[in-house]
Amino acid sequence: MSEAPAAPPAGSADPAPAHGIDLLLKPPRPRAAWRLLPARVGAMCAVELQKLRHDRTELYTRAVQPALWLLIFGQTFTRIRAIPTGGIPYVDYLAPGIIAQSAMFIAIFYGIQIIWERDAGILNKLLVTPTPRSALITGKAFAAGVKSLVQAVVVLLIAALLGVALTWNPLKLLAVAAIVVLGSAFFSCLSMTIAGIVLSRDRLMGFGQAITMPLFFGSNALYPVSVMPGWLQAASRANPLSYEVDALRGLLLGTPHHLASDFAVLLVAAALGVTAASALLGRLAR
Amino acid sequence: MTRDTGRRQADAVACTGLAHAFDDTSAVDGLDLTVRPGEVFGLLGPNGAGKTTAIRCITTLLPVPAGMVRVFGHDAAGDRMAVRRLLGYVPQQLSADAGLTGRENVALFARVFDVPRRERAERVAQALAAVDLADAADRLAATYSGGMVRRLELAQALVSAPRLLILDEPTIGLDPIARTGVWEHIGAVRAATGMTVLVTTHYMDEADQYCDRVALMHRGRIRALGTPAELRERLGARRRAAPGALPTLEDVFRDVAGSGLDDEAGDFRDVRSTRRTARRVG
Ligand SMILES: Nc1ncnc2c1ncn2[C@@H]1O[C@H](COP(=O)(O)OP(=O)(O)OP(=O)(O)O)[C@@H](O)[C@H]1O
Ligand SMILES: [Mg+2]
Numbered sequence: 001m002s003e004a005p006a007a008p009p010a011g012s013a014d015p016a017p018a019h020g021i022d023l024l025l026k027p028p029r030p031r032a033a034w035r036l037l038p039a040r041v042g043a044m045c046a047v048e049l050q051k052l053r054h055d056r057t058e059l060y061t062r063a064v065q066p067a068l069w070l071l072i073f074g075q076t077f078t079r080i081r082a083i084p085t086g087g088i089p090y091v092d093y094l095a096p097g098i099i100a101q102s103a104m105f106i107a108i109f110y111g112i113q114i115i116w117e118r119d120a121g122i123l124n125k126l127l128v129t130p131t132p133r134s135a136l137i138t139g140k141a142f143a144a145g146v147k148s149l150v151q152a153v154v155v156l157l158i159a160a161l162l163g164v165a166l167t168w169n170p171l172k173l174l175a176v177a178a179i180v181v182l183g184s185a186f187f188s189c190l191s192m193t194i195a196g197i198v199l200s201r202d203r204l205m206g207f208g209q210a211i212t213m214p215l216f217f218g219s220n221a222l223y224p225v226s227v228m229p230g231w232l233q234a235a236s237r238a239n240p241l242s243y244e245v246d247a248l249r250g251l252l253l254g255t256p257h258h259l260a261s262d263f264a265v266l267l268v269a270a271a272l273g274v275t276a277a278s279a280l281l282g283r284l285a286r
Numbered sequence: 287m288t289r290d291t292g293r294r295q296a297d298a299v300a301c302t303g304l305a306h307a308f309d310d311t312s313a314v315d316g317l318d319l320t321v322r323p324g325e326v327f328g329l330l331g332p333n334g335a336g337k338t339t340a341i342r343c344i345t346t347l348l349p350v351p352a353g354m355v356r357v358f359g360h361d362a363a364g365d366r367m368a369v370r371r372l373l374g375y376v377p378q379q380l381s382a383d384a385g386l387t388g389r390e391n392v393a394l395f396a397r398v399f400d401v402p403r404r405e406r407a408e409r410v411a412q413a414l415a416a417v418d419l420a421d422a423a424d425r426l427a428a429t430y431s432g433g434m435v436r437r438l439e440l441a442q443a444l445v446s447a448p449r450l451l452i453l454d455e456p457t458i459g460l461d462p463i464a465r466t467g468v469w470e471h472i473g474a475v476r477a478a479t480g481m482t483v484l485v486t487t488h489y490m491d492e493a494d495q496y497c498d499r500v501a502l503m504h505r506g507r508i509r510a511l512g513t514p515a516e517l518r519e520r521l522g523a524r525r526r527a528a529p530g531a532l533p534t535l536e537d538v539f540r541d542v543a544g545s546g547l548d549d550e551a552g553d554f555r556d557v558r559s560t561r562r563t564a565r566r567v568g
Contacts, residue, residue, distance in 0.1 A: 022412075055385060130370045131370075
């Protein structure tokens with residue numbers, strides 16, 4: 001069957017290279033088990049980036065809201081000085097919160113995409129590949145993280161344009177990226193878990209809308225935990241967004257923070273999210 | 287685990303007593319099915335017969351609540367990853383990612399089947415060329431026609447060099463030219479690779495022309511099995527048809543699907559299941 005495969009086209013630049021089918025005759029060798037997860041995560045992230053490259057409208061439209069928050073809310077409250085920020089301008093204080101918020105918004109609605117993929121038959125096809133369900137969910141979670149990260153860069157640039165004094169230390173920015181990806185991984189898993197329960201786009205949309213605002217206002221994104229009433233402080237402690245904002249604020253502005261514990265909380269939350277969403281993925285495959 | 291392999295080459299698909307029910311609807315009800323290595327096997331049957339459900343059990347998408355399903359000797363309930371590595375699957379509905387180009391759609395499947403990076407681009411190009419999509423490869427799948435999407439899905443399934451290709455109504459909703467196109471590509475690839483093909487279709491002429499063997503499924507079970515010619519001859523003999531005027535495969539289909547088995551025809555169960563099918567299709 002495999003007679004001398006006609007010299008493979010070195011640079012596939014020429015318009016119509018005569019492709020044989022010799023490669024389609026032999027199945028690829030399975031990867032070692034430990035490489036499976038990173039490979040699937042890489043594949044899902046690549047897809048997300050390719051989609052962003054083909055269609056950037058979402059990136060731009062989603063930049064409007066954070067820009068307005070910073071511009072209107074941020075500037076106004078900077079002048080009012082009503083919120084104790086520990087001596088920094090309020091718009092600076094707000095910027096990490098808005099970065100976390102816009103990343104969370106993208107992630108919270110990521111479950112809609114998985115329901116769409118289910119309805120379009122794409123999910124079924126992926127489930128028939130040698131991809132364990134937990135690897136598929138982890139891949140999707142990190143893909144949501146990548147999408148959020150691109151959005152976070154846009155908000156970061158807007159904040160810089162508005163004169164927010166952010167760090168440009170590359171190591172710290174790398175840590176910022178890690179925190180944003182982890183936080184988004186958690187929120188997208190939350191969303192995919194709800195998707196596995198409600199099984200419909202409309203209902204998930206409703207749920208998403210119902211939980212994003214409480215998560216946002218019940219966190220330290222807009223104001224420090226210390227000004228909250230006691231019950232809200234308790235809720236804020238259970239809210240992963242608060243840990244994300246705390247870490248981002250510490251990294252970007254140099255305010256007091258608890259980086260190690262923030263990171264640990266987000267990591268555990270993301271792991272729990274992956275577990276829950278993977279367990280419910282079977283319901284979407286029915 | 288696999289007692290009967292080794293002695294002879296394992297069947298491509300072996301279902302025994304497969305049953306699957308959705309809530310109160312029994313979709314597959316004691317299915318016995320054997321697909322031999324290298325053949326094109328057609329699974330035929332009326333809407334709601336349980337073809338898609340059976341296929342989803344074979345592809346590991348659905349659990350196997352009762353009975354046994356083996357793919358080349360691997361248990362579809364226990365050894366899912368091994369089964370998946372042998373499968374190429376094209377589901378009933380058109381399902382390419384419209385937000386990606388044709389090439390990216392195929393590359394995704396190359397990646398999740400662990401095609402090493404150095405041969406990925408070439409393998410993807412070969413899969414696209416095998417279904418005649420080389421020229422359209424860098425257009426978004428959103429711009430493809432139905433026939434092109436089907437061929438793209440074929441390329442996605444072929445890129446991992448599956449031993450068993452499972453196609454659920456590959457020509458549904460396609461015009462006659464596109465239908466022929468899809469079948470010709472399936473035929474060419476099979477001739478070159480020797481892979482086994484399990485296919486469902488509602489077009490009896492296609493089954494007659496392209497399938498080595500067919501099974502007629504009705505109410506979750508196989509009701510007739512053989513080569514298209516055998517089935518037609520068998521019905522012809524029963525009806526004492528003149529040798530020159532054998533019944534068509536469509537007559538066989540009508541005979542099975544509209545036979546005495548249909549004692550509950552037109553009852554609530556039928557209406558409900560037709561509605562469900564309609565909802566899923568449209
Ligand atoms: N996800 C589901 N939930 C509930 N019932 C289902 C589901 N999928 C299929 N069914 C029911 O199971 C039965 C068999 O359906 P199936 O899709 O397997 O038939 P089919 O032979 O593929 O039909 P078609 O030719 O219309 O594709 C039908 O009564 C259908 O309504
Ligand atoms: Mg079907």
